[in-house]
Amino acid sequence: MGAALYPESLIRVHSNTLSRSIMGNTHSMSTSSLLSSNNADEARSAILSFFDAPSGYTVVFTANASGALKLIGESFPFAPDSSYVLGADSHNSVHGIRQYAAEKNAQVSYIPATPQGGFYLDVAKEVLFLNRPTIARSGASLFALTAQSNVSNTKNPLWSLAYASSLGYDTLLDAAAWVPTSSYSLRAHPVDAMAISFYKMFGYPTGIGALIARTSFLTRLNRPWFSGGSVSIVQAPGTAFTRAERLEEQFEDGTVNYLVLSAITDGLRFLSGYQPFLPLRLSCLLHYLVDELQQSHHPDGSPLVRVLSRRPTSRVRRVGEESDTGFSLSFQYLLPSGNSIPLAFIEYLAQKHNIALRTGCMCNPGGAAALLGVQDFMELLRPSTQLRDFERIVGRELGVVRVSLGLASSFQDAWRVVQFSRRLVNEQWRQWYWDQWLEDCGVIGQAL
Structure with missing residues (x-):
C-alpha cells in the first residue's frame, strides 16, 4: 500500500524499451516527440480499460495520487454556499482540500470515524443530507470518499458515492489504497474523479499518478494558473491566454514524465494477470x-x-x-x-x-x-x-x-x-x- 515491490520483468521490459527508443518532450511534432505522445495515448487508453471506464472519462497524468487530489482542491468552484464533506478516516491529502474550501468560505463537514475506522452508514447519510446542495445553498459541493483506509484497513461503502451524487454533490474518490489489491469498475461505481498512484499498484514507475475524471466534470473546474504545456497561446505582456486544445493537457503542468509512460501500460498488463487471484x-x-x-x-x-x-x-x-x-x-x-x-x-x-x-x-x-x-x-x-x-x-x-x-x-x-x-x-x-x-x-x- 505504501509502495509495491516492483517486478523484475517490468524493469527488464522497460529497460529494453528505453535502450532501443528515443523519446522526446510531448510538446513537439518531432519523431521522438510523437513516439512519446503515442505512449501517452496508449497509457491513457490502458488506464481507462483497466478501470472499466465508460465513455466520457479521460486521464490526467500527475506526480502521484496527492497531486491528483490537489488538482481538484485548487480548481473546484467552492463558494460561500458550498459544502465539502469527507470522512475523518482519510489520508492527509484528502484533508488538505479543506484549505481550498475554507479559503472560499465553504462549509467543511466531517463524517466521524467509528472506533475501528471508516464510518457508520446511517451517520454518513445524515451528514451528506444535512449539507446537501439546496436552493438556498446552490454552490457546487464536493464529497470525497476514501475507498480504503490506509491505517484502519476499512473499505468504505461505495454506495455512498451514488447517494451523494443523487443529492447533487460532485464526487471524488481516493482510490490509492484500494486499487493495488482490489478491482474497481467505473462503470459499476461511477464517480466524477478518482485519484491513483501507479507505484502503489505495481511498484514502478514512481513519480507518476493519475486523475481519472469525467470530461464534463473537468470542464467545470477553474484552474488558478497556467503553465507550459497547459496553454496554446499567451499574450505577453498582457492578460489573455488560450488553454490547450486537449482537455486533459489543460491540467498537466509542464512536461509529463514521458520516459515512463510505456511502463504504465506494461504494468497494468502485468497486474491484470494477477489481480483476480x-x-x-x-x-x-x-x-x-x-x-x-x-x-x-x-x-x-x-x-x-x-x-x-x-x-x-x-x-x-x-x-x-x-x-x-x-x-x-x-x-x-x-x-x-x-x-x-x-x-x-x-x-x-x-x-x-x-x-x-x-x-x-x-x-x-x-x-x-x-x-x-x-x-x-x-x-x-x-x-x-x-x-x-x-x-x-x-x-x-x-x-x-x-x-x-x-x-x-x-x-x-x-x-x-x-x-x-x-x-x-x-x-x-x-x-x-x-x-x-x-x-x-x-x-x-x-x-x-
Whole structure:
C-alpha cells in the first residue's frame, strides 16, 4: 500500500524499451516527440480499460495520487454556499482540500470515524443530507470518499458515492489504497474523479499518478494558473491566454514524465494477470497473521499484540471474490504491563531482521485517532502543536505498527513476521536489543 515491490520483468521490459527508443518532450511534432505522445495515448487508453471506464472519462497524468487530489482542491468552484464533506478516516491529502474550501468560505463537514475506522452508514447519510446542495445553498459541493483506509484497513461503502451524487454533490474518490489489491469498475461505481498512484499498484514507475475524471466534470473546474504545456497561446505582456486544445493537457503542468509512460501500460498488463487471484491469496495470509499474532503471549499469559485495524468478517473462498476489508494490519506490540513497546524500538528491531514494516499514524490522523481512542483530544490541537506536544497531552506515544500485504507478499514473509513477533516475548532477547538500540541511538537514561 505504501509502495509495491516492483517486478523484475517490468524493469527488464522497460529497460529494453528505453535502450532501443528515443523519446522526446510531448510538446513537439518531432519523431521522438510523437513516439512519446503515442505512449501517452496508449497509457491513457490502458488506464481507462483497466478501470472499466465508460465513455466520457479521460486521464490526467500527475506526480502521484496527492497531486491528483490537489488538482481538484485548487480548481473546484467552492463558494460561500458550498459544502465539502469527507470522512475523518482519510489520508492527509484528502484533508488538505479543506484549505481550498475554507479559503472560499465553504462549509467543511466531517463524517466521524467509528472506533475501528471508516464510518457508520446511517451517520454518513445524515451528514451528506444535512449539507446537501439546496436552493438556498446552490454552490457546487464536493464529497470525497476514501475507498480504503490506509491505517484502519476499512473499505468504505461505495454506495455512498451514488447517494451523494443523487443529492447533487460532485464526487471524488481516493482510490490509492484500494486499487493495488482490489478491482474497481467505473462503470459499476461511477464517480466524477478518482485519484491513483501507479507505484502503489505495481511498484514502478514512481513519480507518476493519475486523475481519472469525467470530461464534463473537468470542464467545470477553474484552474488558478497556467503553465507550459497547459496553454496554446499567451499574450505577453498582457492578460489573455488560450488553454490547450486537449482537455486533459489543460491540467498537466509542464512536461509529463514521458520516459515512463510505456511502463504504465506494461504494468497494468502485468497486474491484470494477477489481480483476480490477489484477494484469495492475501486473505489467507492476513488470516494467518491475525490468528498467529493473537495467539502470542508473554510468559505470564498477557497478550503480546493488540490488533486495532478492521479485520475481514470472512475468508475469501474463490478466485474473483473480493474481501470486505483491505489486506493490511495495524496493531501494537505490548509489554507484560500492557503498555505498548516504543515504535522506534520496533522499527530498529525490524530493520535488524530485514523486515519492512511501518510505524506511526500513516498520514491519516483521523483514522489513527479513532483506533487509538484519542478523538476527544483532537479539539486540543493548535496550529503550532508538534507530535511530541500532542503525545504529552495524551500521556502516551501515538501510532501503530502496520504490516501491508500486496502483490509480491508470500507466506514466507508472513511467517517471518510471526517468528519475529514471538521472539519479542523473550525478555532477555528483548533487553539485549534494547541496550544495543540505546547505544546506537545515543539515548541515555531510559528503561524499557
